[in-house]
Amino acid sequence: MDLRDSPEEARFRAQLCAWLEENIPADPEPAMLAERWPYMRDFQQRLYRSGWIALSYPTQVGGQGLGPMEEAILSEELGRANAPTLLPLGHLGRPLLRYGTDEQRRRYLPPLLASDEIWCQGFSEPEAGSDLASLQTRAVRESGAWVLNGHKTWTSYGAFADFCLLLARTDPDVPRHRGISAFIVPLRTPGVTVRPIVLANGDEEFAEIFLDDVRIPEANMLGRPSDGWRIAMDVVNYERGAVETGYLPKFERYLFELAAVARTRAREPDRATLLALGEVAAALEVLRMHCLRTLSDRVSGAPPGPESSIDKLLMTAVEQKLTALSLGLLTAATTPGRAEWFDRYLYGRAGSIYGGTAQIQRNILAERLLGLPRSPG
Structure with a gap:
């Protein structure tokens, strides 16, 4: 897979970046969800009206008829621009697209993709x-x-x-x-x-x-x-994928923030801090390489499968390493940004549970990818 943008993809990226530069809300994302929800929904609806959402869905159901590369570029640039968090809708549209009747697709997909119905x-x-x-x-x-x-x-x-x-x-x-x-x-x-x-x-x-x-x-x-189990597995395979979720640029931004904190604390950060930053950078690079492999499979036409459990485990590891490191660097309660990082730390702990625990992800990989037998117990 050629990791460089094609001329068409480069144009798409440039147009998207220009739109984001003009349309990222000036007001910060509200801290509490009751206020954050309409803020997120408004931004996502503006994205949709401008043709930047549902990129790989067919035009007949309100999509843009593009492909996974454009979806990946969107996730990257939203993360780099520190855009408002998107509503978690894309993975729920996939089962409607694959398993729905023509009537179900016509009725439910356009308002779902437009965030008119949640x-x-x-x-x-x-x-x-x-x-x-x-x-x-x-x-x-x-x-x-x-x-x-x-x-x-x-x-x-x-x-x-x-x-x-x-x-x-x-x-x-x-x-x-x-x-x-x-x-x-x-x-x-x-x-x-x-x-x-x-x-x-x-x-x-x-x-x-x-x-x-x-x-x-x-x-x-x-x-x-009795199609429910199959449908559920399709949903969680899309839900767990780092390619669609913009985790990479978000984690890169977090790492740069912590490196800047380390530089402000000392002209030459101590060896333990440098080692911790390097460990996070290495874990992030492993996640990036895996995401590129996943994207290559997707471009080749392969839908997400049980290998998405690798994404989930790697994402969780990077997030938890990052946020744990922040607690060591931002030691004083009055340090600017400490409260936000502490919230990130607490939320990151849940990564080992939501979407299927880390143990479940390892079982999936052992049984469905490696073909290992179940334990007698």
């Missing part, structure tokens, strides 16, 4: 987090409808969403991975209760969703009965 994913439950196959939410076909009962938790941005891509068990008599189906659930449907989860920092990024005899049309099943 989606969340209803996967995790109180007793089914990383072990997703343990989910207990049930869907029963009844008089031309599906009736759902259950409880979802840790639903990202659930309090702000209009629709939920939800997994429910439709066949309890088959092996647990095989009896799960996927549904499109409007969250204003009678019987749905959304309860925000208030985090230690006051944000309501997550929510619980309770379903009590919720009736949705039969047409709201996505894919076929």
